[in-house]
Amino acid sequence: MLPLTLKDIRTEFRSASMAELGLPDLQNIDWAVLDYFGWIHQSGSSAFVIMPVEEEFSTLRLGRIVSNSGRPRTRMCSWCHHVYRSRGTALFRTTVRGSDGRRSIGNHICRNLDCSLRIRNLTSDPPTYLPETLHIQRKISRLQASVLTFMSRAKVLPES
Ligand SMILES: [Zn+2]
Numbered sequence: 001m002l003p004l005t006l007k008d009i010r011t012e013f014r015s016a017s018m019a020e021l022g023l024p025d026l027q028n029i030d031w032a033v034l035d036y037f038g039w040i041h042q043s044g045s046s047a048f049v050i051m052p053v054e055e056e057f058s059t060l061r062l063g064r065i066v067s068n069s070g071r072p073r074t075r076m077c078s079w080c081h082h083v084y085r086s087r088g089t090a091l092f093r094t095t096v097r098g099s100d101g102r103r104s105i106g107n108h109i110c111r112n113l114d115c116s117l118r119i120r121n122l123t124s125d126p127p128t129y130l131p132e133t134l135h136i137q138r139k140i141s142r143l144q145a146s147v148l149t150f151m152s153r154a155k156v157l158p159e160s
Contacts, residue, residue, distance in 0.1 A: 001052050003031040012050055012059045021048065033120055035143050038113030040064065047092060047113060051147050056158055058151050065091040066111055074129060078107040079146040080115035080139070083129040087111075097155040105153050115143055 006026060013021060022041035029037070036051035049060040072086030082088070090111035096103040110118060117123050119139040132139075151157050 001031055001034050001037065003029070004037060004050065008057070009050065012057050013048065013061070016061070020046075022046075033122060034116045035140055036113075036116065036147055038115075040112060049113065049147070051144070051151070053148065053151070053157060058156050058158070060094050060151060060154060060156060062092040062094050064111075065093070067091070075108060076130075077110045077115060077118070079109050079150070080119050080143045081128075081132070082110060082115065082118040085126070085129045094154050096153070105150070107150055119143060 004026070006023070009021070009023065009026075010018075020041075022039075022043070024039050031037075036049055038047060038049040040047045044066065045064055047062040047064045049062065050057050051059075067090075068087065074083060074085060075087070075089045076083045077089055088111060089108040091106050092109050093104050093106035095101050096105060109115070114123060118128070120136065121127060134142075148157070
């Protein structure tokens with residue numbers, strides 16, 4: 001995706017203060033390898049996603065639950081299909097827009113929102129537990145489609 005500026009991000013999350021956003025240093029982001037920009041607030045319990053959708057941006061404000069209890073088990077990221085041998089995903093939840101906070105949806109996603117790096121094998125930790133012989137372009141399309149589906153369920157996509 002094309003690089004985002006601080007101004008772009010603040011425009012998209014107008015209601016959030018800088019402290020609430022807890023942005024990483026944008027200078028250190030390699031935008032060219034990202035399909036969406038996602039980051040975790042330093043508190044660890046909230047997260048944000050911005051993805052270009054039809055020349056605009058769609059965004060998600062997420063709550064993040066990392067579970068370190070219970071027996072570790074194989075988990076797959078719902079967005080990029082990276083399979084972790086034990087822990088590696090977290091539960092990300094968002095409230096459905098227009099539901100007055102009554103309805104929420106959730107997905108198990110790579111806990112650092114680094115799906116784009118995982119499908120390109122750019123992370124330093126072990127590769128997926130179940131490798132796929134799928135062309136990178138197909139993986140990118142699948143990842144984008146999964147994020148779009150989640151955004152659609154959260155009702156944050158532009159009206160079409
Ligand atoms: Zn992922």
